[in-house]
Amino acid sequence: MKKHNFSAGPSILPDTVMQQAAEAILNFNNSNLSIIEISHRSSDFMQVITKAKELVLELAELNSDEYEVLFQHGGASTQFIMTAYNLLPIDGKAGFIDTGTWSSKAIKETKIFGNVETIASSKDQGYKYIPKDFSVPNDLAYLHVTSNNTIYGTQYKDFPVTDLPLVADMSSDIFSKKLDFSKFDVIYAGAQKNIGASGTTLVIIKKSLLGKTGRTIPSMMNYEVQIDKGSMFNTPSVFSIYVSMLYLQWLKDKGGLEAIEKLNEAKAKILYDEIDRNPNFVGYANKEDRSLMNVTFNLTDESKKERFDQLAAEAGVHAIKGHRSVGGYRASIYNAMPIESVQVLVDVMKAL
């Protein structure tokens, strides 16, 4: 049976990316070698990582003179450490907007390295909203935001306006819509939601920001070293970077961020419309802050859970269970999710 994969991450990838990835495992570029057995310093792989970096800058409309692209190990959680090491001076202070679990984790890890100020938080209402009324002190080394909150289903529509360096964890909505990426100084994102498979983490850095913390930084955690070595201080995650290159190419071929934004808006609309229309369901996040990526909702009558789960399973709807920390349901409708699959879920909701 055809599955409709709403998994929050790792998550659905485009069919053509899967096909190309499977072929490359057996025979990459007609070399009679697998993508997973070739040297990361071979010209074949150098072309892959170079292409992936070019696609990132092209999709983000950023200039390679100003910005550097890295594909790092360790996920966004390792970026909590790297941003602190590379951007937070020993006596400096970092500012955070706390919009949920991932912001909170970023705050906790950054505190190990220095002073942290939480400028605003939506914890008071179970992270159902994005804080808006706050002022940003100007004595901060940088301001950190989490652009989309996978667990609660909230997403920034407008980012804080500030002269401070702006650092964004975009793990769950990177390249899902048009954005003025030049407003950001560091962007990082685990690949496994919108641009690939798990195992690699995209980092986009404004180069002029680096080398100013006065810290001695271990090589693997040092953006300057990683830039100097082209993300190859050590063996990179070859297969995951290859999959990201394919995914980014798919995004470009699809019409880029403008086209994917329209599709993502259409997908979210039919799902939120059904949640708002259907008395069996209620949305979790405040309407104005609803995420285009993670649609969170609850049953109004918990006794219908067994029936709903059964209908969903029968329709091939996969992985809509909410995060263990909030319960309910969550449909993740990342870039690769076809609108037809969202319609299948909507039909199941209608049938309840």
Next chain:
Amino acid sequence: MKKHNFSAGPSILPDTVMQQAAEAILNFNNSNLSIIEISHRSSDFMQVITKAKELVLELAELNSDEYEVLFQHGGASTQFIMTAYNLLPIDGKAGFIDTGTWSSKAIKETKIFGNVETIASSKDQGYKYIPKDFSVPNDLAYLHVTSNNTIYGTQYKDFPVTDLPLVADMSSDIFSKKLDFSKFDVIYAGAQKNIGASGTTLVIIKKSLLGKTGRTIPSMMNYEVQIDKGSMFNTPSVFSIYVSMLYLQWLKDKGGLEAIEKLNEAKAKILYDEIDRNPNFVGYANKEDRSLMNVTFNLTDESKKERFDQLAAEAGVHAIKGHRSVGGYRASIYNAMPIESVQVLVDVMKAL
């Protein structure tokens, strides 16, 4: 044309592993979902990582009461940081045997965290040998060795005998032969040479060693956190761990470490015998310290280089160029390399 892949890493994997990996990209466990699109917390993937850990303990003949198995992000280079954070007390001292580039890098990174003493080094002779005549001070927090040196082609036959905790970077010879693994307290190894694809790093830790450094350790760098979360503090490198599970299963099915050791010895023997017999070649490493994994050699007459390279290419021999830091040739003959491919290389050497 069939390729014989002597790449130093990423490197050759068993054919059956490639086949299974390619199938799992398209349809994993008959789920109609890809291995790269399922949640790392799904029961399907939990079975994969649990099986991989069990296979590690089984092959190493280690007890799960005493030892913990992790599959980490970041390669061996990140283990340089993690071993320091987790094993080196703030006022303590770590001891290293310097047998080449990777030992030197480990030393350099550990110095960022504390005191380091280099007990012995073979740098004086271009790392052609493994130091043997040294005494280990007993005021060290631990002693670190690099079991096999990919670049120079040397390998420990006997490890230093010490009562100190023994930490080993086994990236280039893990599970290539029988070993009393219980003599080690921490073993780490990037997967991409002997047990998988790049993107994941095996760590085996004696649990009783942890929690004693007095350091505040960022979560991603903290062995205790990683153990507590079962290598899933964040999204692990799903595909790479799956490939390692397949590879470890292949090793077991092949007869385990005793069987692979015999095969690896036979492969190395025919190659070293040819190097010693053929006046066109000379080995790089001292005979008594020669690696079973990386066979390093040079031409005695550099004018024959073009002809040798051409003969090798015509026979499908891939990636025998020596590391850029030492030149010459290096044939990496890891676990998955069939003896037939080594014979092809030997035939090319004979034909020169």
